[in-house]
Amino acid sequence: MLSIGIQLSIDDFALAFRRPLPLSVGYIAQYVLKPLLGVLVARAFGAPPMFYAGFILMCCVAGAQLSSYASFLSKGDVALSILLTSSTTVSSVVVTPILTGLLIGSVVPVDAVAMSKSILQVVLLPVALGLVLNTYAKPVVGVIRPVMPFVAMLCTSLCIGSPLAINQSQILSAEGLRLILPVLTFHAVAFTVGYWVSKIPHLR
Numbered sequence: 001m002l003s004i005g006i007q008l009s010i011d012d013f014a015l016a017f018r019r020p021l022p023l024s025v026g027y028i029a030q031y032v033l034k035p036l037l038g039v040l041v042a043r044a045f046g047a048p049p050m051f052y053a054g055f056i057l058m059c060c061v062a063g064a065q066l067s068s069y070a071s072f073l074s075k076g077d078v079a080l081s082i083l084l085t086s087s088t089t090v091s092s093v094v095v096t097p098i099l100t101g102l103l104i105g106s107v108v109p110v111d112a113v114a115m116s117k118s119i120l121q122v123v124l125l126p127v128a129l130g131l132v133l134n135t136y137a138k139p140v141v142g143v144i145r146p147v148m149p150f151v152a153m154l155c156t157s158l159c160i161g162s163p164l165a166i167n168q169s170q171i172l173s174a175e176g177l178r179l180i181l182p183v184l185t186f187h188a189v190a191f192t193v194g195y196w197v198s199k200i201p202h203l204r
Contacts, residue, residue, distance in 0.1 A: 003148035004072045004082075005130015006141045012079040019080070022198075026084045029194055031095050035059045035103060037190055045182045053104045055182065060099040062088035068123070069156055082127060089119045 016023070038059025042052050063085050071081035088095075097109060133141050170176050 002126040002130050003152035004068060004078055005127040006134045006145060006148065007072065008079055008127070008131055009134060010131065013083070016077065016079040016083050022077070022080055023084055023087070025197070026080070027088060029197060030063055030084070030088050031060075031099065033193065033197070034190055035099055037193065038186060039103060041182055041186045041189065045185075047182065051179060053106070055179075055186075056103050057096075057100055059186070060096050060103065062092040062096070066156060066159065069152060082123060086119055086123060089123075 035056065038056050042055045047055055068078060068081045068085055070076075072078045100106060164171065171180075
């Protein structure tokens with residue numbers, strides 16, 4: 001996230017705040033569209049009860065910090081993505097238990113303190129440091145900017161790869177392999193629908 005922060009300025013965030021419609025559309029897509037797509041995919045694949053509960057929970061949590069890095073790589077509105085990630089993560093303390101209660105009949109508690117620490121450490125502090133450096137220490141930014149994409153790619157790979165490595169035996173088990181197609185289908189559909197929703201002229 002530091003590599004993203006050094007690319008941004010205060011004006012980027014000011015512009016994002018002045019455009020509440022895209023932020024609102026992203027928030028609604030996160031907590032309405034994504035859970036509904038999850039229910040449809042889980043039912044289409046006839047998911048057993050235990051898998052269904054875990055799958056729906058995955059669809060009801062906030063977007064991860066990696067979404068901001070993906071926005072950065074695709075030259076999207078990174079400031080808007082960071083604001084969306086932060087707002088959905090903070091509100092997940094209330095929204096996620098409500099959604100899981102409605103969709104799977106069981107309330108899954110969210111640790112508000114741990115969630116706040118996570119977003120502070122992983123998103124807000126690195127981005128704030130990057131903003132400060134880009135504003136007041138441009139010579140330093142000029143030195144570290146060329147290597148930061150590589151560092152960011154390495155950290156991203158570790159964030160994705162470490163959970164997969166830890167759970168390798170479960171993923172490669174018969175039960176785990178059954179989950180791969182529904183998970184891939186959900187993400188493919190969610191990315192496609194999200195892309196075309198964002199292309200609607202009045203929502204751009």
